[in-house]
Amino acid sequence: MTAHDDFFQKKQAAAVLKHGILTRYPPVFATMTGSTSTGGRVVYLDGYAGPGRYEPEPGEAIGAPGSPLLAVQNASTVAKWSRDLHCIFIERDATYANNLRQVLSMEAPATLKYEVMQGDVEHRLDDALSLTGDSPLLAFLDPFGTALPYQQMVKRLMNRGDLKTEVLLNLNLEMVWRIGGFLSGEETDDERTTSGRSATLERVDNFLGGRWWRDSFRQARASGFRGSAAAAARKVASEFCQRVEKTTGFRSFAVPISRRPGHTPLFLMILFYRHPAAPYQFNDAASGANGDWRSHFRQVDLAEELAKQQTQPDLFGSDFVVEVSEKDARTVEQQLETAWTDVVTANIRQLIARQPTVSVQSQFDQIYGTTLGLAREKHLRRAWDRLADEKVVQPRNKAEKLRKLTIIRAGHVVML
Ligand SMILES: C[S@@+](CC[C@H](N)C(=O)[O-])C[C@H]1O[C@@H](n2cnc3c(N)ncnc32)[C@H](O)[C@@H]1O
Missing domain, CATH: 3.40.50.150 (Vaccinia Virus protein VP39)
Incomplete structure (x- = not known):
């Protein structure tokens, strides 16, 4: 070997x-x-x-x-x-x-x-x-x-x-x-x-x-x-x-x-x-692969916890351990997604204050900022919709691919 x-x-x-x-x-x-x-x-x-x-x-x-x-x-x-x-x-x-x-x-x-x-x-x-x-x-x-x-x-x-x-x-x-x-x-x-x-x-x-x-x-x-x-x-x-x-x-x-x-x-x-x-x-x-990776560690931790249950069983038993672990995983993922969407929202807010248009594809690294590799398109979509509701930016064209779009400041008229 x-x-x-x-x-x-x-x-x-x-x-x-x-x-x-x-x-x-x-x-x-x-x-x-x-x-x-x-x-x-x-x-x-x-x-x-x-x-x-x-x-x-x-x-x-x-x-x-x-x-x-x-x-x-x-x-x-x-x-x-x-x-x-x-x-x-x-x-x-x-x-x-x-x-x-x-x-x-x-x-x-x-x-x-x-x-x-x-x-x-x-x-x-x-x-x-x-x-x-x-x-x-x-x-x-x-x-x-x-x-x-x-x-x-x-x-x-x-x-x-x-x-x-x-x-x-x-x-x-x-x-x-x-x-x-x-x-x-x-x-x-x-x-x-x-x-x-x-x-x-x-x-x-x-x-x-x-x-x-x-x-x-x-x-x-x-x-x-x-x-x-x-x-x-x-x-x-x-x-x-x-x-x-x-x-x-x-x-x-x-x-x-x-x-x-x-x-x-x-x-x-x-x-x-x-x-x-x-x-x-x-x-x-x-971003998707990082999700798999987080889930892998939860499985490893869960396996350790279940092994412990076999040697030192407690009142609640292994079904309870599995249930809690799944619930915790959902909560943690939701919290992460909320935090990423907040970061992306703040980044777009800053960018759009400086420039009237932001190209999704060519400025995606600035849009994601510290969430690069973690957040993905769905978080960007949520952030954009939130800012459109707040009238900070114009609503996105839902019929077009997101990466091909440009985020436009509310009230700004784009000359074609
Ligand atoms: C890290 S492993 C690949 C793992 C595989 N990509 C996977 O994810 O399942 C690297 C492999 O490259 C082979 N290898 C090393 N040097 C090589 C070379 N110069 N040309 C072709 N194969 C090579 C090794 O025998 C080994 O099987």
Whole structure:
């Protein structure tokens, strides 16, 4: 068993959020981009696919679906809207790749087109891109540590001319701060040679596009920028996104993923995009996924509470525990939604006081503000309606898609 086998033995909390995004965003991408592609064809490339299913947890007959199974479910969903989502999976490990083939042969619909390529994504990328042809492409990169070399990402994946392309990268922040620790000697570098070269650091250079991150990490640590290695890794990630944008024009939207609420993020799910609707839609996906993640922790807490009931039963019993837990969950979610709607309302109020019109799609980050990744369209709708009732803004056009609308100050006349 390798250290990484642990990963597939239990669906971790971080995977709940990641998978929440993977069940929501790719169908939106396929629906939007497939409307103009030949035969509605859209390609989804899962570059670090894994074995397809997690190992079952104790008491479970079957493990949770991994990213490839979510992809085939998405393909079935979007087929209803005449989108032909062609899935390409690359997996380096031969055992995982064989397992994946087996899982898909049993579980993927017979009509679905998919490919499993065994090998290194660096070596199989050209094959995957020639299969993609000129179809829209969403590439998901989810390595354990470093991903595709920077040059391949920007020169191959993000260099398809006008063809619709987005890249979703699950960036492992913990890897950056752990390996960053080699720079200062805080962590032991087993791969350092006597001449001082380190294969580990060079892999990170290769992934992040040069040695620039080493200085950046050191400076962030030395400046005591909120002190921690985790903050230094966030800074490196943010500079990485800026570099990608400078090189390719692809902008980015990052969703932090932590193991538990309130903990330091271990990963960033970063969407690299060009289409202006992408971050708005991705935010909606992140908001839903964050809801799954909160619910996951409630289930974990409930399971602990029920286990306690078995060893130390109280007067009320487990049915009562379940009932209270469900009621609490509803109350907490309602409180969160009310708080987010209040924040969004306040943000729109401030924006509209400064400018007579606010474009939902291009100013959604200012509209959501601190609730970015948590609140979504339904909270924005409620906030807008509340401000329209207060005669602060004009009512929205309910027949149009919300993201395409402009919020207009009450009394302001828009010249067409
Ligand atoms: C984090 S796991 C993927 C989990 C999967 N995306 C999911 O959510 O179910 C990373 C996988 O990438 C594979 N891998 C690592 N390096 C790779 C490479 N260079 N090319 C292709 N696959 C690789 C590993 O064997 C492992 O199965």
